[in-house]
Amino acid sequence: MADKLPNTPKLDELEKGKWPSFVKEIKMAAKKSPMCADLLGQLEKSYTEKVGYWKHGGIVGVMGYGGGVIGRYSALPKEFPNVSHFHTMRVNQPAGWYYNTEALRKICDIWEKHGSGITNLHGSTGDLVLLGTRTEELEPIFDELQKINFDIGGSGSDVRTPSCCCGQSRCEWACYDTMAACHDFTMEYQDELHRPAFPYKFKFKFSGCPNDCVASIARSDMSLIGTWRDSIQQDDAEVKAYVDGGLDIEEDVISRCPGKCMAWDGKKLEIDNSFCRRCMHCINVMPKALRPGKDRGATILLGSKAPIVEGALLSSVLIPFIKMEAPYQELKDIIERIWDVWSEEGKNRERVGEFIQRVGMGNFLEAIEVEPVAEMVAHPRENPYIFYEEFFEEDDDEEGDKG
């Protein structure tokens, strides 16, 4: 138990207001953990002096693994000896973030025994994050986690821990079983998850429908977003009930359709499904009246990332529609080809989206043996200097043959 909590007037400000406060939580943990008491002291000093007193450790980990542990050392080990080591462990979360209380209690018991006791559920990649432990505790923690069937997640230039929305377990819009796919990919790519071999990180996120609750289109290198390729299912009586109930269908639904594929004549809603963009807006507004179609699968998009080395990117379409059924072999074959090309030609710290921008989508598609299709066009071309050399050559040949 910590003898006395440090004086923290600046941190105390962050406890005010009606929102949850990490300071309050660390103070509670500090009653049991000297590590947390020193954490408060170092944080207060950082806030006062406007200097981050952490050093990045790059070598700590568990035997055989290249990811899952993020090394952190205090730059003031004499002043705050209990946080001289303060490593983070990422624990691979269950698909859909389902735990029972027994599992959570076991993890917390392990963490209170070997670490600071403070956690972050969940990190932006999706992992359950255990904050603050010493180097010599890493292997014992890993061993104990293995005994309760948990593994550590990804970090560094590897496949990061795949994550998914709750999918068909709770959501009627899910167009494929995201949890099954996420689990399958996690198990398939264990080697890539634990043994960094890429130019930089690679993230998978599985969303069951275009509402994209895990924000895969913005936050994963490969976004697997549920969709359908037939027509929206429509219940005309329920549409009328919404309108009779006060819904302004023109303003709230039809005018907001990005494909302008809907019309309302006062009695019936007409949808030209060939122009539907599968955005889910109309379905979200009238969930009792409209539903995704019956022929369901996923759109595979590639290339998004948050700004780190370079600016943010959104994923763009790679495969407009694919059935998401185990063992997902067609998709896995494409993934292997993407990794081969990117690993061979990618620069250090170059995400796959940046790589595609550098080499050009045409060259990239050729290298991964995927035929270009219209759905891959993200927006009208910006460069007017398009050369049609191949076309001209073929044309010339034909002319020559005629001659």
Add this chain to the structure above:
Amino acid sequence: MAKTPEEIADAMHKMVKDAFGVKKYKPMDLNKAMRELFGDEVDKKTCKEAIKLLVNSGRCVYTYFGGSFLEIPHREGAAND
């Protein structure tokens, strides 16, 4: 004749050891170097096996400095006692 994972691991280890303190190698750098050195006698799969041998035996460790590298185990500069 195809090289064994052990032979490739030894060559990789030498490369990493010789460059210690001067240059860090990513696993893919080592794979490429082995293919240059041994030509058709190695493939990507065997190189992957060789890296696994190196790391599981503790002869090399993964490190992270902006990206992931393979290095000889050492005490890092940032480490506290």
